[in-house]
Amino acid sequence: MPKDAAGIYAQGCAFLPLALALARALDDAILHLRGNEPGLGVWILASEGESEAVAAADVLLIDHADDWLVRETRLYLKRVLKRLDVSSRSLIARLEPSSCFAGTLFELVLAADRSHMLDGAFEGDNRPPTVLRLTAMNGGALPMDNGLSRLAARFLDDPDSLATAEEAVDRDLDAAKAEALGLVTFIPDDIDWEDELRIALEQRASFSPGALSGMEANLRFAGPETMETKIFARLSAW
Numbered sequence: 001m002p003k004d005a006a007g008i009y010a011q012g013c014a015f016l017p018l019a020l021a022l023a024r025a026l027d028d029a030i031l032h033l034r035g036n037e038p039g040l041g042v043w044i045l046a047s048e049g050e051s052e053a054v055a056a057a058d059v060l061l062i063d064h065a066d067d068w069l070v071r072e073t074r075l076y077l078k079r080v081l082k083r084l085d086v087s088s089r090s091l092i093a094r095l096e097p098s099s100c101f102a103g104t105l106f107e108l109v110l111a112a113d114r115s116h117m118l119d120g121a122f123e124g125d126n127r128p129p130t131v132l133r134l135t136a137m138n139g140g141a142l143p144m145d146n147g148l149s150r151l152a153a154r155f156l157d158d159p160d161s162l163a164t165a166e167e168a169v170d171r172d173l174d175a176a177k178a179e180a181l182g183l184v185t186f187i188p189d190d191i192d193w194e195d196e197l198r199i200a201l202e203q204r205a206s207f208s209p210g211a212l213s214g215m216e217a218n219l220r221f222a223g224p225e226t227m228e229t230k231i232f233a234r235l236s237a238w
Contacts, residue, residue: 103135
């Protein structure tokens with residue numbers, strides 16, 4: 001792919017606008033829910049689409065990071081994901097056969113307080129089994145307020161597990177592999193899927209929106225303390 005800006009826009013026009021549109025739409029949704037829906041204490045993070053498209057966009061964001069528009073898009077994505085991190089709400093990720101949690105979008109799963117990934121596919125569903133994918137964007141391109149990648153924060157003080165997870169970059173991981181790597185919380189099969197997710201949502205919804213969300217927001221920022229975590233992760237959580 002050519003290094004000049006014209007070549008980037010010509011060959012990456014199908015991907016970069018999607019990444020920018022994602023950042024804007026997610027930013028708008030977070031601000032709306034935080035400002036206008038204070039009674040909603042649980043947010044479900046879901047996605048639908050093609051993982052290949054997300055991975056292709058990530059290649060563009062990594063390979064052409066010096067281009068001004070790519071750089072600004074990455075900075076926008078970083079800011080929006082930080083806004084999600086400091087939102088005082090319970091975050092539950094839902095991974096199903098139609099999901100496209102790869103690379104940049106997998107940051108949403110890493111940001112969630114818990115993640116439910118369907119083991120396999122639903123009976124009678126002709127879609128491929130549920131998979132997720134790590135890309136180079138998960139290696140620190142979109143850091144948290146504490147300066148760590150969300151992947152590094154998940155495996156804090158466990159470098160062996162982090163290294164094992166990084167070896168799986170650019171590979172589709174089914175539920176069993178994702179659980180073995182510590183990338184998801186639960187992997188119910190199609191028989192238990194609806195009940196397990198319903199129980200999890202009902203348990204959290206039984207508390208007032210502010211009962212646990214501040215604590216959960218604090219727990220998202222393990223590791224080094226920075227000025228950002230002191231202000232945004234601690235004080236604004238309450």
